[in-house]
Amino acid sequence: MNIVVCIKAVSQQIDSPRISNGGSGLAIEGKSWVMNESDEHALEQALRIKRNQRATITALTVGPITAQEVLYRALAKGADAAIRIDGDEFDPNITALKLACALRKLKYDLIFTGVESFDGMSSQVSLSMAAQLNIPFAYAVTRVAEVRSCAIVVDRELGGGRQQTLEITMPALLAVQPGNDPLSYPPAAKLVQVRRRPLPCWTLTDLGLAASDVMSNCKMKWIRIEARKSSGRIQWFSGDAANIADAILSKVRDSL
Amino acid sequence: MNAEILVLAEQDGGELDPATADLISWGEALAKAKQCRLTALLLGHRVDGAIKTLSDLGVARIFVGDDPQLANYNLTLYRHLTGELLREYAPRVVFATHSYIGIEMASCIGAQCGATVVTNCHSIEKAEQGFLIRRAMFGGKFLATVEVSGEEPLVVTLSSESKAPKTSSNCKTEVIRLSCPAGHRGPIKVLATTKPERVEDISKADLVVAVGRGIRDPSQIDVFRQLAQELGGVIAASRPLVDAGWFTSDHQVGLSGVTVRPKVYLAFGISGSAQHLAGMNQAKQIIAVNSDPDAPIFGVAHCGAVADMFEVVPYLLAKAKSV
Numbered sequence: 001m002n003i004v005v006c007i008k009a010v011s012q013q014i015d016s017p018r019i020s021n022g023g024s025g026l027a028i029e030g031k032s033w034v035m036n037e038s039d040e041h042a043l044e045q046a047l048r049i050k051r052n053q054r055a056t057i058t059a060l061t062v063g064p065i066t067a068q069e070v071l072y073r074a075l076a077k078g079a080d081a082a083i084r085i086d087g088d089e090f091d092p093n094i095t096a097l098k099l100a101c102a103l104r105k106l107k108y109d110l111i112f113t114g115v116e117s118f119d120g121m122s123s124q125v126s127l128s129m130a131a132q133l134n135i136p137f138a139y140a141v142t143r144v145a146e147v148r149s150c151a152i153v154v155d156r157e158l159g160g161g162r163q164q165t166l167e168i169t170m171p172a173l174l175a176v177q178p179g180n181d182p183l184s185y186p187p188a189a190k191l192v193q194v195r196r197r198p199l200p201c202w203t204l205t206d207l208g209l210a211a212s213d214v215m216s217n218c219k220m221k222w223i224r225i226e227a228r229k230s231s232g233r234i235q236w237f238s239g240d241a242a243n244i245a246d247a248i249l250s251k252v253r254d255s256l
Numbered sequence: 257m258n259a260e261i262l263v264l265a266e267q268d269g270g271e272l273d274p275a276t277a278d279l280i281s282w283g284e285a286l287a288k289a290k291q292c293r294l295t296a297l298l299l300g301h302r303v304d305g306a307i308k309t310l311s312d313l314g315v316a317r318i319f320v321g322d323d324p325q326l327a328n329y330n331l332t333l334y335r336h337l338t339g340e341l342l343r344e345y346a347p348r349v350v351f352a353t354h355s356y357i358g359i360e361m362a363s364c365i366g367a368q369c370g371a372t373v374v375t376n377c378h379s380i381e382k383a384e385q386g387f388l389i390r391r392a393m394f395g396g397k398f399l400a401t402v403e404v405s406g407e408e409p410l411v412v413t414l415s416s417e418s419k420a421p422k423t424s425s426n427c428k429t430e431v432i433r434l435s436c437p438a439g440h441r442g443p444i445k446v447l448a449t450t451k452p453e454r455v456e457d458i459s460k461a462d463l464v465v466a467v468g469r470g471i472r473d474p475s476q477i478d479v480f481r482q483l484a485q486e487l488g489g490v491i492a493a494s495r496p497l498v499d500a501g502w503f504t505s506d507h508q509v510g511l512s513g514v515t516v517r518p519k520v521y522l523a524f525g526i527s528g529s530a531q532h533l534a535g536m537n538q539a540k541q542i543i544a545v546n547s548d549p550d551a552p553i554f555g556v557a558h559c560g561a562v563a564d565m566f567e568v569v570p571y572l573l574a575k576a577k578s579v
Binding site: 012014017023026092093116118119120121122123124127128130131135136137138139140153156157158159160161162163164165166167168169172177178179180219220221222223224225226227228233234235236237238241242244245246247248249251252255256 | 268328329331354355356357359360363364366367372373374375376388391392393394395396397398399400401402403404405408442443444445446447448449450451452454462463487488499500501505506508511512513514515519520522530540541543545552554555557558559560561562563564567568569570571572575576
């Protein structure tokens, strides 16, 4: 079985994102790039399948050279191959287009992604990719219950506490919601060892795309981006813990 | 029929999902600005209650699929029906809630009508050409404004953080029934849909004491539980504590769990992921205590304190007991 896992490098320490290229992009500088949380859970689901049957896992990411870190981590955790697709656009439509083109060059029975990236928060890349590849998908998958010869049985959330069990014909795409399954931690030696492996980097030419294809998929123009501090209407309680407790209690009593 | 606005109504057990009412308000505001008609699509089984609510909200036309096969969400059937509908009818803007079902359907409809899809939106307004949309990014710490051209149809999913404009409409509602094909098969088969029995229904409480990742050890939960009891409310938690097995899922507030709208929501050590905010931002009085002044929870809170919750809570409990 061939499994492709799409992962994204995100930083939780973004200071000031800026609009670049006259509104067509977003330039961000961040520290300590890590694998996006739900993408890491998606990788774990793939690794769990690989523990029980023959499977080859390829990790894919779209990003600049700094994004390589997450591919090394995926290799150290047990992925068999990793490919970086070059790009620094901050647009789910373009990311989905690039990933779909890359996937057409790869063999896959299952594609795993996370439900949402910490930074973009659009939840769009996975489902847009599935639409472009014309394959069935499920969003908010929490568990792979069974892998059959040409179908997979999964549990997914519907929101509001509702759950659904689906049987999906492969090839299929699963967008994974972090659940209660623990993450694995790769040994330090392995993390060092995988760095010796050269990571292929695919450019637009490798994907069979022209710059104009990317431009025509750029549907959003960035106008403004601003930090959302506390809501303007917020009333702050200060002082020591006792003062704060008093203020909270009196507010509670007034509101009930 | 052109230039219309379509709202994807969500229902649960035949009653309209409260978040859909906000979509209707956004839809109506835009329908007024563009001088066009507001239409809703409602799929489910025994949905007369939801039809009535949509009609009361002033929706001009409702396409209804009412069939036992639609009782639970079924992507294959839902997609078949939207495909049939979009062959006859070309909306310019489609609204869905930023829920798991809304996210899936928005993507399907976007592909079916070649639309631009923009998700997780806080607001949308008509611009000179196209639309101006605000959406949260970077864990909710930033708000971005983007412009889409409006040349293509637009599909948007609205976050529950969107503050719907107040609108009023009193037109007569036209209801058009859609027929659901029997034995329609696709690559996705629904084997089971379950809704867990709620042991405790936190959605009805007037006061909710909610704890989050700031709790580092399950032994620290008890004092917050006592506080909830003293104040006559219920204890609730954010997702990580439920995933860790410290709480049962009927205590989980958020998109995957329970949506609450209490009079008072006390949040301790909850940073406020978009997932969580979606389940509580309609509370009337939100009071948050967190050690991180930049925590997104302060973006929705009415009152806040940047403090160590473990220092504050003993005082709160003692004072609550003394009254």
